[in-house]
Amino acid sequence: MNTAAATVATPGPARRGLSSWEFWGRALVVPYLLIFIAFVLYPVGYGLWLARNPSSYAKLFDDPIFFRTAINTVVFVLVAVNLKMVIALGLSGFFVQSRWWIKITALVFILPWAVPSIPTILSVRFMLNPEWGVINSQIFKLTGLDGPNWLNDPTLALGFSMLMHIWKSLPFWTLIFVAGRLAIPGEQYEAASVDGATRWQKFRFITWPSMMGLYFTSTILSMIWTLGDFNSVYLLTGGGPADLTHVLATLGIRYLRLDQLELAMASIVVAMPFVLPLVYVMMKRLSK
Amino acid sequence: MSRGFSWRKVSTEAQLLLVGIPVLLWTLIPVYHLLLFAISQRDSATSGRLWPADPTLQNFGIVLGQKHFYLTHFWVQIGNSLLIAVATGLITLFVATCAAFAISRLKLRGGRTVLNLALITYFIPAAFLAVPMYKTMANYGLLNNRWSMILAMVTIAAPYCIWVLKQASDKLPWELDEAARIDGASPLQLFRLVYVPLMVPSLVAVGTYALLLAWNEYLYGFLLLSKENEIPLAVALGNFLSADDSPWELLMATGFIYALPPAAIYYAFKRYMVSGLTAGAVKS
Numbered sequence: 001m002n003t004a005a006a007t008v009a010t011p012g013p014a015r016r017g018l019s020s021w022e023f024w025g026r027a028l029v030v031p032y033l034l035i036f037i038a039f040v041l042y043p044v045g046y047g048l049w050l051a052r053n054p055s056s057y058a059k060l061f062d063d064p065i066f067f068r069t070a071i072n073t074v075v076f077v078l079v080a081v082n083l084k085m086v087i088a089l090g091l092s093g094f095f096v097q098s099r100w101w102i103k104i105t106a107l108v109f110i111l112p113w114a115v116p117s118i119p120t121i122l123s124v125r126f127m128l129n130p131e132w133g134v135i136n137s138q139i140f141k142l143t144g145l146d147g148p149n150w151l152n153d154p155t156l157a158l159g160f161s162m163l164m165h166i167w168k169s170l171p172f173w174t175l176i177f178v179a180g181r182l183a184i185p186g187e188q189y190e191a192a193s194v195d196g197a198t199r200w201q202k203f204r205f206i207t208w209p210s211m212m213g214l215y216f217t218s219t220i221l222s223m224i225w226t227l228g229d230f231n232s233v234y235l236l237t238g239g240g241p242a243d244l245t246h247v248l249a250t251l252g253i254r255y256l257r258l259d260q261l262e263l264a265m266a267s268i269v270v271a272m273p274f275v276l277p278l279v280y281v282m283m284k285r286l287s288k
Numbered sequence: 289m290s291r292g293f294s295w296r297k298v299s300t301e302a303q304l305l306l307v308g309i310p311v312l313l314w315t316l317i318p319v320y321h322l323l324l325f326a327i328s329q330r331d332s333a334t335s336g337r338l339w340p341a342d343p344t345l346q347n348f349g350i351v352l353g354q355k356h357f358y359l360t361h362f363w364v365q366i367g368n369s370l371l372i373a374v375a376t377g378l379i380t381l382f383v384a385t386c387a388a389f390a391i392s393r394l395k396l397r398g399g400r401t402v403l404n405l406a407l408i409t410y411f412i413p414a415a416f417l418a419v420p421m422y423k424t425m426a427n428y429g430l431l432n433n434r435w436s437m438i439l440a441m442v443t444i445a446a447p448y449c450i451w452v453l454k455q456a457s458d459k460l461p462w463e464l465d466e467a468a469r470i471d472g473a474s475p476l477q478l479f480r481l482v483y484v485p486l487m488v489p490s491l492v493a494v495g496t497y498a499l500l501l502a503w504n505e506y507l508y509g510f511l512l513l514s515k516e517n518e519i520p521l522a523v524a525l526g527n528f529l530s531a532d533d534s535p536w537e538l539l540m541a542t543g544f545i546y547a548l549p550p551a552a553i554y555y556a557f558k559r560y561m562v563s564g565l566t567a568g569a570v571k572s
Contacts, residue, residue, distance in 0.1 A: 115319075
């Protein structure tokens with residue numbers, strides 16, 4: 001479609017010297033370029049320059065918190081994202097059903113995405129409070145036993161952070177997959193029904209082949225964004241107990257707050273070998 | 289007798305309900321708990337009840353009247369959130385529309401490169417960029433100035449907006465530009481009289497996206513701003529956590545007020561948002 005547009009454009013009537021069209025073409029990208037240079041190029045360059053010293057990395061690898069954080073991050077990204085994507089794909093099949101009550105459910109389901117994350121994350125944090133949280137109060141009422149100290153157990157705490165992340169972003173990805181499913185021609189399903197295909201066969205041979213590309217693109221994009229999810233961990237666990245639930249997003253900020261800027265940058269640079277291939281794949285897919 | 293009834297149909301509906309009910313519970317529990325706290329008195333809120341003993345709106349009265357030590361700047365802070373969100377929305381809209389117009393309609397040479405730079409920025413995890421961004425803002429002398437947050441939010445919002453607007457621009461019929469050129473229109477006239485009017489739905493979607501992004505943002509505000517009268521409400525909410533015995537019911541009431549405008553905007557512009565997001569976020 002670009003080629004058609006370009007052939008019409010080039011022999012246009014106004015082409016004297018650096019035409020006003022070319023002038024304005026350049027002038028109008030200047031605002032964005034200024035933003036990019038001042039707030040992306042300069043910070044990234046400056047950050048890399050700060051992270052140039054090998055001793056920062058030695059210090060980073062000596063920090064026991066970093067090792068734990070690296071594992072947490074990998075677990076967070078692999079488990080939370082894939083779990084979320086599989087659920088979203090499944091739920092999109094539920095939300096394309098035409099029922100009046102499913103339409104209403106869809107409106108409610110979008111809430112976590114529509115509201116800011118702080119109030120809801122703090123709400124969950126309070127639910128999990130060991131002394132006065134509603135969960136342990138109900139456990140006590142029903143069984144007479146004290147419930148676990150949820151967020152004081154690193155594994156449970158990280159698990160709840162992942163659930164929080166899924167709670168927040170599941171609606172978005174479900175919507176994406178609903179759009180993907182609605183783009184599949186209905187006749188294919190009708191024909192399959194006539195041939196007596198089971199629900200699984202319809203999914204396997206109609207839905208999945210046309211959704212596969214979308215599914216993988218979404219998974220990669222979600223992995224990149226999930227690496228930057230600061231709120232789900234910081235606001236729920238604060239990185240605790242004993243700094244055992246940090247992910248890279250919160251660890252970098254922790255070093256920054258402790259005035260250890262070089263360590264903060266080093267912890268981000270260390271993630272680049274994992275991030276850049278994902279970014280590369282996304283760039284390839286989006287600039288087709 | 290109606291033959292519409294069949295066990296097969298009942299079983300399908302039952303299966304759908306078996307999905308729908310857990311989905312509703314999963315979605316609503318944190319929201320319900322938030323509301324429960326917001327309308328409970330202090331001792332009722334922390335007694336683990338599923339329904340408040342004496343539902344009350346007095347928490348909202350305390351918040352709106354700024355009658356608590358944590359809330360003395362409530363109105364200033366909600367004003368800051370509004371200022372930052374609106375400024376981010378407008379500046380992003382301006383920057384992104386100009387760039388998309390230049391790349392898509394004026395066929396700027398090197399436009400593809402600009403677009404790729406924007407896309408790469410879109411793929412930097414926000415929390416990673418925050419670290420050097422903090423230092424940069426300090427170098428520019430903008431720390432503790434609301435402009436630092438506005439500019440940071442524009443930086444983060446603009447790439448996606450440029451990309452969505454570029455996709456939408458490419459779909460406009462090229463004959464319009466042709467006709468405008470033949471009639472002797474200048475580029476700016478084409479922009480103002482033809483391009484912007486035709487792009488209104490996308491501009492609404494993109495402006496709303498940037499506005500909500502800035503209103504909802506916590507991390508950047510937390511890093512870049514610290515004075516009580518300059519922080520947005522999001523950061524003020526986080527500050528409640530600094531003490532062990534903060535007034536949690538007031539925190540939840542404030543959080544509820546804070547969450548209302550974006551939710552209202554989201555549902556009001558849902559049509560734009562959903563089509564914009566699904567068209568833009570992932571092109572399979």
